[in-house]
Amino acid sequence: MPYVLGIDVGTSRTAAAVCRQTGSTWADAEIVQLGTHAPEVPTVLYFAADGGILVGDTAQQHAITDPANAARGFARRVGDDVPVMVGRETCAAEELTAVLVAWVVNTVNAAEGAAPQHIVLTHPAGWGGYRRRMLLRALRQANLDNVTLLPEPVAVGESHAAGHDVVAGQALAVYDLGAGSLSSAVVRRSPAGTFELLTSAESVEPNGGDSFDDIVFEHIRAVVEVDMTDPHVWTTLTRLRQMCTQAKEFLSTGGETSVREIRVTRTEFEDLIRPAVEAGIEELLRTIRSAPVPAEDLASVVITGGSASIPLVSELLTAQLRNRTVLAPDFTCARGAAIAARSLVPARRTEVVPVPAPATEPPPPDRPDVDLTPLDLPATRSFMRMIGVNRGVAGAAAGVVLAAGVALTFYLRPDAPSQPAPVHAVVASTSSTSTQTQQTGEGGR
Ligand SMILES: Nc1ncnc2c1ncn2[C@@H]1O[C@H](COP(=O)(O)OP(=O)(O)OP(=O)(O)O)[C@@H](O)[C@H]1O
Ligand SMILES: [Mg+2]
Numbered sequence: 541m542p543y544v545l546g547i548d549v550g551t552s553r554t555a556a557a558v559c560r561q562t563g564s565t566w567a568d569a570e571i572v573q574l575g576t577h578a579p580e581v582p583t584v585l586y587f588a589a590d591g592g593i594l595v596g597d598t599a600q601q602h603a604i605t606d607p608a609n610a611a612r613g614f615a616r617r618v619g620d621d622v623p624v625m626v627g628r629e630t631c632a633a634e635e636l637t638a639v640l641v642a643w644v645v646n647t648v649n650a651a652e653g654a655a656p657q658h659i660v661l662t663h664p665a666g667w668g669g670y671r672r673r674m675l676l677r678a679l680r681q682a683n684l685d686n687v688t689l690l691p692e693p694v695a696v697g698e699s700h701a702a703g704h705d706v707v708a709g710q711a712l713a714v715y716d717l718g719a720g721s722l723s724s725a726v727v728r729r730s731p732a733g734t735f736e737l738l739t740s741a742e743s744v745e746p747n748g749g750d751s752f753d754d755i756v757f758e759h760i761r762a763v764v765e766v767d768m769t770d771p772h773v774w775t776t777l778t779r780l781r782q783m784c785t786q787a788k789e790f791l792s793t794g795g796e797t798s799v800r801e802i803r804v805t806r807t808e809f810e811d812l813i814r815p816a817v818e819a820g821i822e823e824l825l826r827t828i829r830s831a832p833v834p835a836e837d838l839a840s841v842v843i844t845g846g847s848a849s850i851p852l853v854s855e856l857l858t859a860q861l862r863n864r865t866v867l868a869p870d871f872t873c874a875r876g877a878a879i880a881a882r883s884l885v886p887a888r889r890t891e892v893v894p895v896p897a898p899a900t901e902p903p904p905p906d907r908p909d910v911d912l913t914p915l916d917l918p919a920t921r922s923f924m925r926m927i928g929v930n931r932g933v934a935g936a937a938a939g940v941v942l943a944a945g946v947a948l949t950f951y952l953r954p955d956a957p958s959q960p961a962p963v964h965a966v967v968a969s970t971s972s973t974s975t976q977t978q979q980t981g982e983g984g985r
Pocket of ligand 2: 873
């Protein structure tokens with residue numbers, strides 16, 4: 541059955557959703573099972589000693605005992621000049637992200653029995669053209685040519701509008717409390733039914749699930765003795781931090797729990813994180829004030845992100861914004877990405893591009909022989925070898941390349957990456973999004 545795929549690669553979790561086509565209509569977005577026990581997988585890669593790369597749950601298991609060969613936290617570092625060190629290897633964050641996306645596409649392809657008609661991948665609202673181009677280039681190298689990039693708050697708007705009335709001209713504020721950061725944004729529905737990003741901000745101070753884990757971890761570490769001379773101390777600390785994360789998540793529904801027999805109550809936890817949550821709400825209010833929309837045009841404040849499950853978050857937000865808040869279901873970004881992908885498929889078309897005449901160049905001059913002493917650099921895992929983690933992906937992706945022409949519709953952006961010189965008369969193109977972005981903290985990259 542034809543389908544489109546939405547993917548959200550977050551700092552800590554990666555989720556995907558599909559919309560299947562039945563006859564001439566598209567079904568609602570459905571979350572795909574990527575993990576062994578959960579719909580999502582951790583955003584983790586593990587470089588195994590045999591050269592292979594493990595992804596998600598299995599990578600996470602290996603990362604506990606061998607953190608040096610694991611990569612995490614790379615998704616928001618796309619386009620960074622400083623590469624990610626994994627073991628002795630250096631990797632670009634966009635290449636690691638492309639490996640993960642290729643694995644997701646392959647996993648969904650295997651489950652659905654076919655390649656997606658189109659893929660929409662979400663990205664932080666503050667990314668400029670440079671980061672988007674770097675990611676699209678890495679995706680193309682992974683044979684993923686039919687990907688459209690979409691800012692996360694726009695995906696949240698798409699998902700929200702699928703279940704609520706949002707008329708053209710109405711705006712939504714988005715409060716996304718994930719693992720790595722708090723993102724706040726205002727999006728507005730256009731007459732065409734899509735959303736434009738009016739303004740966005742990302743917390744400068746650590747403010748998100750990871751920092752809440754740190755707070756609980758510090759609270760426990762103040763009491764629990766850890767032998768720092770133990771050669772396995774990193775494994776011990778990694779496990780202890782994981783217990784803190786589990787305790788934090790449990791406290792969203794339970795009243796108290798314990799970590800290594802130290803009791804933590806929900807009230808204690810809330811007191812610990814309250815200043816950070818209040819600072820985040822101030823940030824949201826600043827973002828709303830900076831948006832060029834009158835207050836009455838703001839239909840709702842959509843609360844999303846895994847950390848929004850903490851009851852204190854919606855309590856404080858609702859107290860500030862009264863009845864305008866709506867708590868979105870989990871994996872809203874992935875759902876919205878799949879919904880946006882639906883609207884890209886009907887407009888599918890290919891573009892005829894004339895083949896350029898080969899330039900006549902003079903032959904290169906003779907060069908003198910040069911003796912080179914090779915540098916002693918650590919072995920690198922080439923990107924294409926990394927992509928070899930998903931042998932099926934190339935074939936799967938090749939089957940969907942022709943669908944890429946759809947990217948020329950609603951979310952097309954003038955700064956789409958420059959294409960390599962076309963060698964066929966009919967080419968497919970890869971696009972980005974049509975949104976206005978307030979650059980926050982990344983110098984417009
Ligand atoms: N029930 C829960 N209670 C509290 N926190 C939770 C709960 N479920 C998940 N989380 C936290 O939500 C965070 C993951 O949320 P989400 O998937 O939205 O983040 P992300 O997209 O990976 O990160 P980011 O958007 O910052 O890049 C983690 O810190 C996780 O511990
Ligand atoms: Mg997220």
